[in-house]
Amino acid sequence: MKQENKHKRHQIEPNGPQFLRQDSQKGSLAQVHKDYLGMDVPDNYFSQSKQDILKHVSMVNQNKQTVFGLKPIYAYPLAASVILLLGIFIWMIQLNTDMANPKTIAVVDVDFATMNDADGLITSLLIDDSEINTYVDAFMVENVVVDVSLTNQQLEYLIINSLLIEDSEAETYLKQGILENFVL
Amino acid sequence: MYRESDLIARLKHPKKKEKAFSELLDTYHERLYWHIRKLVITHDNANDVLQNTLIRIYKGIQNFNQQSSLHTWMYRIAYNESIRFLNKNKTDFTNALDDINSKYLEDLVQDQYFDGDHIQLKLHEIINGLTDKQKRVFQMKYFDDLSFKEISEVLEISENTLKSTYYSAVKIIEEKITVESTN
Numbered sequence: 001m002k003q004e005n006k007h008k009r010h011q012i013e014p015n016g017p018q019f020l021r022q023d024s025q026k027g028s029l030a031q032v033h034k035d036y037l038g039m040d041v042p043d044n045y046f047s048q049s050k051q052d053i054l055k056h057v058s059m060v061n062q063n064k065q066t067v068f069g070l071k072p073i074y075a076y077p078l079a080a081s082v083i084l085l086l087g088i089f090i091w092m093i094q095l096n097t098d099m100a101n102p103k104t105i106a107v108v109d110v111d112f113a114t115m116n117d118a119d120g121l122i123t124s125l126l127i128d129d130s131e132i133n134t135y136v137d138a139f140m141v142e143n144v145v146v147d148v149s150l151t152n153q154q155l156e157y158l159i160i161n162s163l164l165i166e167d168s169e170a171e172t173y174l175k176q177g178i179l180e181n182f183v184l
Numbered sequence: 185m186y187r188e189s190d191l192i193a194r195l196k197h198p199k200k201k202e203k204a205f206s207e208l209l210d211t212y213h214e215r216l217y218w219h220i221r222k223l224v225i226t227h228d229n230a231n232d233v234l235q236n237t238l239i240r241i242y243k244g245i246q247n248f249n250q251q252s253s254l255h256t257w258m259y260r261i262a263y264n265e266s267i268r269f270l271n272k273n274k275t276d277f278t279n280a281l282d283d284i285n286s287k288y289l290e291d292l293v294q295d296q297y298f299d300g301d302h303i304q305l306k307l308h309e310i311i312n313g314l315t316d317k318q319k320r321v322f323q324m325k326y327f328d329d330l331s332f333k334e335i336s337e338v339l340e341i342s343e344n345t346l347k348s349t350y351y352s353a354v355k356i357i358e359e360k361i362t363v364e365s366t367n
Binding site: 039 | 201205206210214218221222231239243266297304329335
């Protein structure tokens with residue numbers, strides 16, 4: 001009795017040829033698996049699968065070999081150098097900021113009158129410009145403006161005295177002059 | 185052998201590796217797939233295991249010491265990955281032999297890429313009813329076209345044992361399929 005499957009892939013005869021074919025009679029791998037085991041694959045599976053794998057290993061290769069697009073032997077020292085330079089740059093900015101705003105720097109109270117020129121120049125470098133301006137303003141007020149005011153005031157007193165009050169000193173002078181010149 | 189050693193050298197070369205791997209796929213991609221498919225049954229499972237296998241091969245080729253042939257080494261990786269997959273997906277209720285067989289057939293029939301008739305289904309059942317050793321040897325010899333020497337390297341069983349195991353398996357299959365046909 002012969003039995004055929006619906007697709008006539010193989011025949012089984014009770015007293016007929018062997019069910020399992022000899023090697024020479026087998027077709028391709030796909031054909032053998034389909035004929036005997038009913039196993040099939042999607043269309044174009046192997047070509048698509050190959051592309052997927054190659055893409056994947058290419059990414060694996062790239063991730064493994066490069067760091068930021070460079071080989072690790074170059075990338076890591078370069079990154080370390082950049083970080084070091086950045087650190088120095090930030091430190092220098094911080095240093096300049098501290099010098100520009102010396103709130104923690106002690107105000108130097110100097111007596112310019114007792115200081116010689118060289119000391120004064122050097123010391124002035126250590127003092128903030130705003131502090132110097134404050135000192136100069138104070139100096140101008142105390143020593144110049146006030147003095148001028150006092151001098152003006154004294155002059156007025158002399159004038160008033162000479163005009164309104166008997167000029168005893170002038171008389172005394174004149175008398176002495178006369179005595180000296182006429183008597184002596 | 186000359187071609188294989190040349191291929192291995194290029195696979196180990198950093199600049200030639202990708203091109204050489206593409207050539208490797210041209211030769212072994214489909215063979216490895218069917219080897220895995222028979223172990224894990226469904227197309228989707230086979231696809232997953234195949235991807236893992238090929239990536240392992242790609243990454244491991246640098247350490248391949250050529251103590252065996254290249255394609256034996258690849259088959260061994262594929263086999264181990266398939267077994268790892270099966271063990272991972274094994275559930276408690278599939279420990280009994282009957283349960284293993286019914287689970288196998290159930291998965292097979294539910295696979296959208298299984299297009300077999302009752303004879304092919306019966307063949308699956310007969311093969312799955314063999315001992316593990318018989319099943320692996322038969323599949324690798326008959327369907328994967330590996331030599332006994334190569335199967336010996338993959339399964340780490342002596343060639344003589346494999347030969348007797350194989351012929352026993354063939355005999356059992358022929359007898360059972362013939363009985364089936366007369367019923």
